Amino acid sequence: MNPASYPDEYSPLKGSTIPSLMIILTATYNGVTKTITCHSVPIGGEAVNEQGEAFMEVLHAITKAIYASDKWQALPDYEFYYE
Numbered sequence: 486m487n488p489a490s491y492p493d494e495y496s497p498l499k500g501s502t503i504p505s506l507m508i509i510l511t512a513t514y515n516g517v518t519k520t521i522t523c524h525s526v527p528i529g530g531e532a533v534n535e536q537g538e539a540f541m542e543v544l545h546a547i548t549k550a551i552y553a554s555d556k557w558q559a560l561p562d563y564e565f566y567y568e
Contacts, residue, residue: 488510488514488519489517491521492521493520493521494521494522494523495540496523496524496533497523497541498531498533498537499527500531501525501527501530502529505525506525506526507522507523507526508521508544
């Protein structure tokens with residue numbers, strides 16, 4: 486993924502869902518910081534193109550690493566679950 490190739494406001498997936506996600510991804514590379522904001526991202530939607538697919542793959546890799554971290558695992562269980 487080349488963050489500089491993405492617009493500041495981006496929609497990586499097709500369609501819409503309620504609820505939806507808001508994604509803000511900030512990356513710093515070679516001394517340059519880039520923030521990509523995604524409003525109303527559908528849950529489980531199909532990528533708009535290869536660039537959207539790459540964006541979501543990076544997002545999933547980041548989330549997977551966070552959820553596997555010792556600090557995340559040390560957090561208490563959710564008190565309430567979304568249904």
